Amino acid sequence: MKTVTGDLLALAMAGKFDAIVHGCNCQCTMGKGIALAIKTQFPEAYQADLKTAKGDKDKLGTISTALIERPGAKFTVVNAYTQLNWRGRGVLADYDAIRAAFRQIKATFARQRIGYPKIGAGLAGGDWDVIVAIIDEELAGEDHTVVEFKPA
Template structure:
C-alpha cells in the first residue's frame, strides 16, 4: 500500500471528477441541525443525505448517532455521501469552536474502511473549516494519516 498525496482542485465537491466509485465526505453536527454551509449544496443536489441524517438523529437512542460516527448514503450508482458527526453543537462555547478533532479522526478512520472496501476515492470541501471553526492545519494531517497513508485518493475542492 502506498501513500498518496491529497489532490487540491478548484471546483464543486458535490460534482466530483472521479473514475469509479466515489464518496463525498462532510462534517455534520451532533444536534440534528442541517441547513447551513456545505449541506446546502448537498441538499440542492440530492434529498437522501439530509433525509437519512434527520432519521438517524431522530432515532439516536437506538443507533450509533454520536460524535465520531459515519453514515454512508447512496445518491447514485457509484456515488455515496458520508455524513460524519464531527461537530459538537453549532456555536463556540468558552472560546472553543464546535469542531471536535478527535471525532473527525474517528470519522476519517471509519471512512477509510468504507472507501477501501468499495475501492472508492474520497471527495470533500475543506471539512471542519467552515461553520465548525476548525483549521486546515489540524485537519489535513488527520486526512493524511487516516486516508492518504492507506493509498486512498483524496480530492479537496475549493470553490472558485
C-alpha cells in the same frame, strides 16, 4: 492528499468521486454551507441524517451514508459527525471526531475515490493545518482529494 478547485457536488455528479464526505453537526440540521447544498441537491443524505438521534453526543466520530443515483452519476454521500453543535463561538470542530470519522471512512471506502471540502475549517472554525494532518494520516494510501470551493 490531492487538492483541486471547483464545486465538490458538481465534480461528484460528473463522476469524479465514488464517495463525497462533508462534516455534520449532531443536531440533524444541515442548515448552512455545503451541508445545506447537499440537503437541497441530495435529500437522501438528509434523510440518512434524520435516521440518527438528534443531539446525541455518541454520534461524534461516526458516519451515516446515502447512495445517490442520478442519470449518469452514482456515488455515496457521507455525513461525518465532526461537531456536536452548530451554535456557539470558537472552534466547534472536534478533532477526535474527525479522526474517528475518517478512520471509519477508510474502512468503508478503501480503494475508492473520496472527495471532501475543507471539513471543520469553515463554519466549524477548526485549524485546517491540524485537520489536514488528521485526514492524511487516516486516509494514508487512499485516493482522496480536498476540493477548495470555487463556483462554476
